[in-house]
Amino acid sequence: MTLTIRNITKDFLVPGDQSICALSEITFSVADEEFVSVLGPSGCGKTTLLRIIAGLEYATSGSIEINGEIISGRSPRMAMIFQEYSLYPWRTVRDNVTFGLEVGGMHKSQAREVAQTYLHLVGLDDFADRYPHELSGGMRQRVTVARALAIKPQILLMDEPFGALDAQTRNRLQEELLEIWEKTKKTIIFVTHSVDEAVYLADRLIVLTSRPARVCEVIPIHLARPRDRTGQEFARVRRQVLDLIAQPKCSLQ
Amino acid sequence: MRSPVPLLLPVLLIVGWEVAAHFIDNPFILPSLTTVIPILLHPFSDKFTLGTGSLVDNAAVSLFRVALGFALAALIAIPLGIGMGRSALLNNILDATIELLRPIPPLAWVPLALAWFKIGLVSIVFIILIGAFFPILLNTIDGVKSIKRTWVEVALTLGARESDILGKVILHGAAPTIWTGLRVGFGISWMCVVAAEWLPGTTRGLGYLILYAYNFGQTNVIIAGMVIIGIIGIVIDQVFKAGERRWFSWRALER
Ligand SMILES: Nc1ncnc2c1ncn2[C@@H]1O[C@H](COP(=O)(O)OP(=O)(O)OP(=O)(O)O)[C@@H](O)[C@H]1O
Numbered sequence: 001m002t003l004t005i006r007n008i009t010k011d012f013l014v015p016g017d018q019s020i021c022a023l024s025e026i027t028f029s030v031a032d033e034e035f036v037s038v039l040g041p042s043g044c045g046k047t048t049l050l051r052i053i054a055g056l057e058y059a060t061s062g063s064i065e066i067n068g069e070i071i072s073g074r075s076p077r078m079a080m081i082f083q084e085y086s087l088y089p090w091r092t093v094r095d096n097v098t099f100g101l102e103v104g105g106m107h108k109s110q111a112r113e114v115a116q117t118y119l120h121l122v123g124l125d126d127f128a129d130r131y132p133h134e135l136s137g138g139m140r141q142r143v144t145v146a147r148a149l150a151i152k153p154q155i156l157l158m159d160e161p162f163g164a165l166d167a168q169t170r171n172r173l174q175e176e177l178l179e180i181w182e183k184t185k186k187t188i189i190f191v192t193h194s195v196d197e198a199v200y201l202a203d204r205l206i207v208l209t210s211r212p213a214r215v216c217e218v219i220p221i222h223l224a225r226p227r228d229r230t231g232q233e234f235a236r237v238r239r240q241v242l243d244l245i246a247q248p249k250c251s252l253q
Numbered sequence: 254m255r256s257p258v259p260l261l262l263p264v265l266l267i268v269g270w271e272v273a274a275h276f277i278d279n280p281f282i283l284p285s286l287t288t289v290i291p292i293l294l295h296p297f298s299d300k301f302t303l304g305t306g307s308l309v310d311n312a313a314v315s316l317f318r319v320a321l322g323f324a325l326a327a328l329i330a331i332p333l334g335i336g337m338g339r340s341a342l343l344n345n346i347l348d349a350t351i352e353l354l355r356p357i358p359p360l361a362w363v364p365l366a367l368a369w370f371k372i373g374l375v376s377i378v379f380i381i382l383i384g385a386f387f388p389i390l391l392n393t394i395d396g397v398k399s400i401k402r403t404w405v406e407v408a409l410t411l412g413a414r415e416s417d418i419l420g421k422v423i424l425h426g427a428a429p430t431i432w433t434g435l436r437v438g439f440g441i442s443w444m445c446v447v448a449a450e451w452l453p454g455t456t457r458g459l460g461y462l463i464l465y466a467y468n469f470g471q472t473n474v475i476i477a478g479m480v481i482i483g484i485i486g487i488v489i490d491q492v493f494k495a496g497e498r499r500w501f502s503w504r505a506l507e508r
């Protein structure tokens with residue numbers, strides 16, 4: 001299965017008959033089971049791009065294709081993890097995870113079993129009956145991952161999911177995400193503005209310019225997994241990436 | 254031990270009342286506590302209430318009327334508020350009218366209620382309905398509008414239909430605010446019932462009881478009735494607050 005983002009342009013209409021261009025002619029493809037990181041400066045349009053892929057927003061022009069077929073609107077093959085805190089505070093952890101299954105018509109008892117599997121996967125078996133406000137930031141993001149995985153999407157869209165976490169928790173969650181990715185064989189598009197995070201996680205980086213976002217560089221990361229953040233190889237690749245994104249074509253216009 | 258300060262003023266008031274009653278020495282203006290307390294101690298007896306039934310009987314009648322008007326108000330205002338919170342079109346159509354009707358005090362509807370529904374239960378229930386309606390409506394609209402966009406979008410990406418979004422996201426997310434509307438609305442309908450029971454042709458209810466007692470110069474019965482009205486108001490308000498703590502603590506604890 002290949003996901004193709006083709007010529008996506010997005011203009012937002014703003015009051016006063018003006019429009020601001022957030023995305024300009026974005027094109028890239030993602031292969032099956034690939035881990036792609038979209039790297040771009042704050043406010044460049046990363047969230048907008050993911051929202052368009054998820055079918056929450058319409059592109060001004062361009063298309064999203066799966067295996068060459070244009071998809072319009074939302075697809076059950078994708079699940080999104082949002083940048084902002086998104087759990088339902090009135091539902092327990094387990095019931096947050098069963099949400100997508102319930103609306104998909106699954107029987108309550110079966111949904112609970114499925115939820116338990118995914119809570120186990122993210123290491124939260126013992127927290128199923130807790131409420132989100134009883135959890136730490138890292139645990140909450142694990143729940144959103146479990147909630148997204150529970151509907152068995154092929155593609156996971158992740159919008160700076162660890163952006164609000166402290167460095168240690170962030171590193172641990174990155175490791176866990178890679179384990180999950182290897183176990184579940186999902187295709188992942190992971191948005192971030194952290195070079196470290198992108199280099200640690202991804203098979204390939206799609207580097208965006210500041211607004212309006214264009215693809216200015218596509219960088220494959222040839223680092224063996226598991227990657228060692230402190231190793232020389234890692235430092236070298238990181239340096240390369242930093243040099244590439246410092247080029248005039250990637251920097252502020 | 255809890256601080257005794259909050260009790261200071263009530264105790265002083267009661268003592269002051271008793272002293273004043275002693276000096277005024279006119280039970281029509283200020284009856285002594287000793288003539289009020291026996292009535293309150295025998296809420297099931299109709300010995301004190303001039304043949305209008307016991308305090309409890311009258312309270313039950315009032316509560317029944319309030320429950321009816323309040324339930325009708327909630328039944329209309331909650332769906333309407335959800336519709337107005339969700340649909341800009343519906344909001345545009347109704348908003349001006351609602352803003353126009355809202356400042357009219359419920360009791361200003363009394364003559365119209367009599368003209369439309371004649372003397373009787375329907376008129377009383379109508380006044381109560383008007384009293385509860387606007388707080389419930391406005392809070393519902395507010396609660397629905399303040400739903401986080403992300404909550405709805407998460408549901409959409411997980412495959413929810415419009416009915417799921419309404420039933421599983423909007424209703425739950427807005428529930429604490431709707432509950433506040435119900436609490437405020439109930440408070441107002443409880444005030445309205447007393448006045449509504451002064452309508453001609455009424456023969457039961459706490460409002461009726463205190464007015465009837467006035468006609469007989471029984472100020473002690475008036476005060477006993479007022480105390481009961483106040484107690485019922487507080488108890489029901491506390492029930493609403495307990496419900497809030499029980500079901501909606503997530504809102505206060507959300508970070
Ligand atoms: N609904 C909207 N209407 C108008 N402008 C919008 C809208 N949504 C986003 N924008 C604008 O588009 C640009 C890109 O926003 P977006 O949220 O996609 O950026 P981002 O890269 O995700 O930013 P961040 O790093 O802060 O998460 C911003 O300038 C933003 O103000």
Ligand SMILES: [Mg+2]
Nearest residue numbers: 046047048083
């Ligand atoms: Mg963003």
